[in-house]
Amino acid sequence: MKKLLVAAILLFSTIQLVNAQGARAGIKLGTNLNKISGQSFKDGFDLSYHVGGFLELDLNRKWGIQPEVLWSQTSTKRSNFNTLYSSQVNPFNNNEKIKLDYLSIPILLRYSVAGILTLNVGPQFGILLNQDKTLLQNGESAFKSGDFSMVAGGQLNFKFLRIYGRYNIGLQNINDIDNKDKWTNQQIQLGLGLRF
Numbered sequence: 001m002k003k004l005l006v007a008a009i010l011l012f013s014t015i016q017l018v019n020a021q022g023a024r025a026g027i028k029l030g031t032n033l034n035k036i037s038g039q040s041f042k043d044g045f046d047l048s049y050h051v052g053g054f055l056e057l058d059l060n061r062k063w064g065i066q067p068e069v070l071w072s073q074t075s076t077k078r079s080n081f082n083t084l085y086s087s088q089v090n091p092f093n094n095n096e097k098i099k100l101d102y103l104s105i106p107i108l109l110r111y112s113v114a115g116i117l118t119l120n121v122g123p124q125f126g127i128l129l130n131q132d133k134t135l136l137q138n139g140e141s142a143f144k145s146g147d148f149s150m151v152a153g154g155q156l157n158f159k160f161l162r163i164y165g166r167y168n169i170g171l172q173n174i175n176d177i178d179n180k181d182k183w184t185n186q187q188i189q190l191g192l193g194l195r196f
Helices: 002-021
Strands: 024-037 046-058 063-077 097-112 117-130 146-157 161-170 184-195
Touching: 024 063, 024 161, 046 097, 046 184, 063 117, 063 184, 097 146, 117 161, 146 184
Parallel strands: none
Antiparallel strands: 024 046, 024 184, 046 063, 063 097, 097 117, 117 146, 146 161, 161 184
């Protein structure tokens, strides 16, 4: 309930900011190529998706800020959880996928290289909305409820269309079981945006 209230407040604040600043707003949809780094997970990227909205706030002709609110899914496969079970047999199928849904809030600095190309960089805050409850017995929480990462990428700007690509690297350990294995998110995002 608390997470839904935060999402509603963010949406309302975004609408107010668009009306007050005369900023450009839009929606976006794209794919995620993501993985969770750590010895407990398989190497390689898995496919998932993201959807959300964005604002473009120009500070001048070259610089601007681009806050976004995205629902973003991370999926990966287990490699080996034997390190988590020192005195018992691993009860999980290693090929079973893990899916995590995040409310991601990137706050990006925009720099216009040319009329069509914009570079983006900045922090991203993630709130875990749900997690794979079969990961541990009795539905114990394996992943921390939040994530912090850095984002860098580029965007092609057409009149109403945005084509973007970016790389997100997690800076926070999301392992909520113990400190034996550090888990961090990595994600490549590709997508399209439609400006209103």
